[in-house]
Amino acid sequence: MEVLAREGPGGLTTRGVAGAAETSTPAVYELFGDKAGLVREVFFEGFRVLRRQLAATPETDDPVADLRAIAVAYRAFINESPELSRVMFSRPFSDFDPGPSELEASGSVRILIVSRVQRCIDAGDIGGDATDVAHGLVALIQGLAEAETSRRLGTSRKSVNRRWELAIDAMLAGLRRGATASMNSS
Numbered sequence: 001m002e003v004l005a006r007e008g009p010g011g012l013t014t015r016g017v018a019g020a021a022e023t024s025t026p027a028v029y030e031l032f033g034d035k036a037g038l039v040r041e042v043f044f045e046g047f048r049v050l051r052r053q054l055a056a057t058p059e060t061d062d063p064v065a066d067l068r069a070i071a072v073a074y075r076a077f078i079n080e081s082p083e084l085s086r087v088m089f090s091r092p093f094s095d096f097d098p099g100p101s102e103l104e105a106s107g108s109v110r111i112l113i114v115s116r117v118q119r120c121i122d123a124g125d126i127g128g129d130a131t132d133v134a135h136g137l138v139a140l141i142q143g144l145a146e147a148e149t150s151r152r153l154g155t156s157r158k159s160v161n162r163r164w165e166l167a168i169d170a171m172l173a174g175l176r177r178g179a180t181a182s183m184n185s186s
Contacts, residue, residue: 001042001045002020003016003017004083004087005081005083005084009083009086009092009093012038012039012042012093013035014029014034014035014038017038035093039087039093040102042084043087043088043096043098043105046081046085047088047105047106047109049081049084050074050077050088050109051108051109053073053074053076053077054073054074054112054113056073057069057070057072057073059116063119063120063122064120064123064125064172066116066119067116067117067119067120067172068168068172070112070113070116070137071137071141071164071168074141074142074145075145075148075164078141078142078145078148079145079149082149085145085149088106110134110138113138114130114131114134115130117130117133117137118130120175125176126175126176127177128175133175137171140168140171144163144164148164
């Protein structure tokens with residue numbers, strides 16, 4: 001993880017990891033099998049870290065505020081670990097093609113976010129299918145975070161924060177209208 005953060009995906013090599021761990025390259029191969037195995041473990045660890053960070057956001061009596069807190073925590077994770085996020089979401093390694101077990105790694109994160117969305121739906125704060133809303137929210141967060149880390153979201157912290165708030169508010173406002181529409185049609 002340290003090598004990835006310091007060197008980026010291009011610097012994540014078995015030799016580099018062995019050097020950072022003060023061990024031999026064969027020892028790294030023995031532990032991970034090959035570079036794809038090393039990347040796979042980084043991928044898994046990324047989702048474990050993200051899950052812990054999201055789970056640390058409290059559940060309060062305001063489900064919408066809790067969902068916003070998830071967005072803030074997700075943003076923080078991507079901003080604090082942009083290279084790790086690229087491994088998890090952009091797949092920069094040609095020799096690592098996530099299979100079913102790797103894709104399952106994101107399951108605990110997905111379940112947590114879907115449950116927070118479902119609380120909002122159950123409270124009547126938003127409408128829609130919890131899984132669909134969660135996917136849309138995650139896509140919005142990841143897109144905004146990628147724009148932020150590549151410095152395309154603004155030139156000042158104030159403008160970047162304003163654009164984050166605008167996007168999240170717009171999505172939630174649209175979902176509120178969906179909740180009103182579904183309540184009116186019932």
